[in-house]
Amino acid sequence: RKEVEQDPGPFNVPEGATVAFNCTYSNSASQSFFWYRQDCRKEPKLLMSVYSSGNEDGRFTAQLNRASQYISLLIRDSKLSDSATYLCVARGGYQKVTFGTGTKLQVIP
Amino acid sequence: DGGITQSPKYLFRKEGQNVTLSCEQNLNHDAMYWYRQDPGQGLRLIYYSQIVNDFQKGDIAEGYSVSREKKESFPLTVTSAQKNPTAFYLCASSIGGGFGNTIYFGEGSWLTVV
Numbered sequence: 001r002k003e004v005e006q007d008p009g010p011f012n013v014p015e016g017a018t019v020a021f022n023c024t025y026s027n028s029a030s031q032s033f034f035w036y037r038q039d040c041r042k043e044p045k046l047l048m049s050v051y052s053s054g055n056e057d058g059r060f061t062a063q064l065n066r067a068s069q070y071i072s073l074l075i076r077d078s079k080l081s082d083s084a085t086y087l088c089v090a091r092g093g094y095q096k097v098t099f100g101t102g103t104k105l106q107v108i109p
Numbered sequence: 110d111g112g113i114t115q116s117p118k119y120l121f122r123k124e125g126q127n128v129t130l131s132c133e134q135n136l137n138h139d140a141m142y143w144y145r146q147d148p149g150q151g152l153r154l155i156y157y158s159q160i161v162n163d164f165q166k167g168d169i170a171e172g173y174s175v176s177r178e179k180k181e182s183f184p185l186t187v188t189s190a191q192k193n194p195t196a197f198y199l200c201a202s203s204i205g206g207g208f209g210n211t212i213y214f215g216e217g218s219w220l221t222v223v
Contacts, residue, residue: 002151004151008149031208031209032208032209034211041197041219042216042217043199043214043215043216043217044152044199044214045214046211046212046213049211087151087152089212091208091209092208096208097154097212098151099144099151099152100151101149101150101151102151
């Protein structure tokens with residue numbers, strides 16, 4: 001079983017739609033969590049950190065459920081520019097960082 | 110601008126050759142990392158360094174070597190011992206290695222074996 005699992009997609013959604021991704025992690029020692037965005041053939045870029053209380057940044061909302069060991073990302077009012085692959089990251093001990101394989105989102109006009 | 114600079118962006122290597130990928134950061138970060146990304150796979154850690162003159166193997170260190178002689182620089186050498194080196198290589202850094210520290214990436218280097 002992978003330490004961080006994501007549905008690879010692709011998720012094809014129309015502009016303006018709301019879409020949600022989940023990510024599960026298996027290492028209960030993981031302490032911090034992040035969502036990164038990666039465009040095709042580019043480097044990952046930090047989208048947002050994920051806190052137990054949940055956090056929101058504009059159209060993006062991230063939630064952490066430690067009991068069930070999953071994190072989620074909600075994108076409201078999808079834009080064409082949101083098309084990308086979204087990577088879930090779990091960070092454990094001093095150097096233990098695990099990346100998911102990513103969920104591909106395609107926003108359709 | 111502050112950031113992480115990788116070079117070259119594209120590199121072609123012949124069988125049996127060693128190649129070195131450069132990574133420089135001006136963020137004053139202590140921790141630096143090298144990752145490899147293959148299609149359909151997550152990022153895999155090759156090496157990391159917490160401070161100057163110290164580095165540790167990651168999950169897939171075989172066939173790779175690094176040095177950390179300066180805080181700003183963390184070059185990666187892909188040796189001929191690496192059996193399947195064609196991949197996207199990402200250098201990254203963070204303020205420290207603690208779990209709360211965000212990891213930032215350079216633009217990456219594409220290595221192809223010809």
